[in-house]
Amino acid sequence: MARLAWVTSRARHSWLTSQAQQCWLNTRRHYHPNGDPPRILITGSLGQLGTGLAKLLRGKYGTQNVIMSDIVKPTKDIVNSGPYVFADILDFKCLQEIVVTYRIDWLVHFSALLSAIGEQNVPLAIRVNIEGLHNVMELSKQYNLRVFVPSTIGAFGPDSPRNPTPNLTIQRPRTIYGVSKVHAELLGEYYHHRFGLDFRCLRFPGVISADTMPGGGTTDYAVQVFHDAIEGREFECYLRPTTRLPMMYIDDCLRSLWEMLVAPEEKLKRRTYNVTAMSFSPEEIVSAVRKHFPDLKATYKPDSRQNIADTWPEIFDDNEARWDWGWQHHYDLEAMCEIMFTLLQQQQQMESVSGR
Numbered sequence: 001m002a003r004l005a006w007v008t009s010r011a012r013h014s015w016l017t018s019q020a021q022q023c024w025l026n027t028r029r030h031y032h033p034n035g036d037p038p039r040i041l042i043t044g045s046l047g048q049l050g051t052g053l054a055k056l057l058r059g060k061y062g063t064q065n066v067i068m069s070d071i072v073k074p075t076k077d078i079v080n081s082g083p084y085v086f087a088d089i090l091d092f093k094c095l096q097e098i099v100v101t102y103r104i105d106w107l108v109h110f111s112a113l114l115s116a117i118g119e120q121n122v123p124l125a126i127r128v129n130i131e132g133l134h135n136v137m138e139l140s141k142q143y144n145l146r147v148f149v150p151s152t153i154g155a156f157g158p159d160s161p162r163n164p165t166p167n168l169t170i171q172r173p174r175t176i177y178g179v180s181k182v183h184a185e186l187l188g189e190y191y192h193h194r195f196g197l198d199f200r201c202l203r204f205p206g207v208i209s210a211d212t213m214p215g216g217g218t219t220d221y222a223v224q225v226f227h228d229a230i231e232g233r234e235f236e237c238y239l240r241p242t243t244r245l246p247m248m249y250i251d252d253c254l255r256s257l258w259e260m261l262v263a264p265e266e267k268l269k270r271r272t273y274n275v276t277a278m279s280f281s282p283e284e285i286v287s288a289v290r291k292h293f294p295d296l297k298a299t300y301k302p303d304s305r306q307n308i309a310d311t312w313p314e315i316f317d318d319n320e321a322r323w324d325w326g327w328q329h330h331y332d333l334e335a336m337c338e339i340m341f342t343l344l345q346q347q348q349q350m351e352s353v354s355g356r
C-alpha cells in the first residue's frame with residue numbers, strides 16, 4: 001500500500017514536472033520548433049532603450065542568447081552583464097560576421113540619430129538612419145532573420161491629422177529623422193510582401209525612463225523634468241507649456257516591443273502599428289511632478305524643437321494594436337511619476353552611499 005502511494009506520488013511529481021517543463025518550453029518557444037530560444041542581436045544597444053531591452057530579453061531567453069552591440073565603448077557593468085560586440089551599422093561585413101558567428105535569429109535595430117540630433121547633422125542622419133537600414137534589410141533577407149525596427153510619432157508631419165493620429169494616414173514628416181522612419185516602414189513592408197521578410201515595426205511615442213538618458217529627441221524634456229525636480233533645480237522647458245505629445249513609460253515600451261516580436265503571424269494584420277500610453281503637455285507633467293516636489297519652478301523658452309513638436313501627433317490612436325494583438329499599457333501619468341521618483345530616489349541614495 002505504502003509502495004503504491006510512493007509510486008503514485010512519484011508519477012504525479014514527474015507528471016507535474018513535465019507539465020512545468022512544457023509550460024516553461026511554451027513560454028520560451030517563440031522561434032525554434034525544437035524549443036531552443038531565439039538568438040537575438042540588438043544594434044545601437046547602448047542608447048536609451050537598448051540596455052533595458054537586453055535585460056528583458058535575457059530574462060526570457062537566457063543571457064548568452066542576447067547579443068548587445070554598438071559603436072560606443074561599454075562600461076564594465078555592460079561587459080559583465082552578457083555578450084557585447086562592436087557593430088557599426090554602416091559596415092555590412094561586420095554585421096554579417098556577427099550574424100554568422102552568433103547564429104542570430106532575430107534582429108532588433110535600434111541604431112539611429114534621433115530627431116533633434118538628426119537636424120544638427122543631416123548627412124550623418126542619412127547615413128546612419130537610411131544606409132544603415134538598407135544594410136539591416138539585406139542582412140535580414142539574406143539570413144532569414146525576424147527583424148524589428150522602431151518607428152516614431154516623428155514619422156508624421158503637419159499634413160497628418162494630429163488629434164487623433166490613426167494607424168494609416170498621410171505621412172509627410174519635415175525632419176530627416178521622420179523621413180528616414182517613413183522610409184524604414186515602407187521598405188520593411190516592401191521586403192515583407194516581396195521577399196517574405198518577417199518585418200515588424202512599432203511607432204513609439206516619447207519614451208520616459210529613469211536609468212538611461214534620452215539620446216537627443218524632441219520629447220527629452222519629459223525625462224529632464226524628473227531629474228531637475230529631484231536635484232532641486234529650476235526646470236527650463238524648450239517647448240511651450242501647452243504642447244501636447246504622446247508618451248510612454250519605458251517598461252510599457254519594451255513590453256510592447258516584445259509582445260510585437262512574439263505575436264503570431266496570423267494576428268498581424270499590419271507590419272507597422274502605433275502604440276502609446278498617454279498624452280500630456282509640459283504644464284501637465286509639471287503639475288503632476290509638483291504633487292511630489294511642490295517647490296519645482298518651471299520656465300518655458302521654446303527653441304527649434306518647438307517647430308518639430310508642432311508637426312507631431314497630439315493624441316496617438318493605437319486601437320489597431322489593441323484589437324489585433326492585445327496591446328495594453330500599464331502606466332498612466334500618475335503611475336509613471338510614482339515609479340520615476342521611486343527609482344531616481346533609490347539611485348540618489350546609492351550614489352550618496354558610494355560617495356559619488
Ligand SMILES: NC(=O)c1ccc[n+]([C@@H]2O[C@H](COP(=O)([O-])OP(=O)(O)OC[C@H]3O[C@@H](n4cnc5c(N)ncnc54)[C@H](O)[C@@H]3O)[C@@H](O)[C@H]2O)c1
Pocket residue numbers: 043044045046047048049050070071072087088089090109110111112113114128150151152153203204205206207208213214215216217219
Ligand atoms: N527614445 C525614444 O523616445 C524613442 C521614441 C521613438 C522611437 N525610438 C527609436 O528607438 C530606437 C532606439 O532609440 P534610443 O532612444 O535608444 O536612441 P539613442 O539615441 O539613445 O541610441 C541610439 C544608439 O545608436 C548608436 N549608433 C549611432 N550610430 C551608430 C552606428 N553607425 N552604428 C551602430 N550604432 C550606432 C548610438 O551609439 C546609440 O547608442 C531608435 O531607432 C529610435 O528612433 C526612440
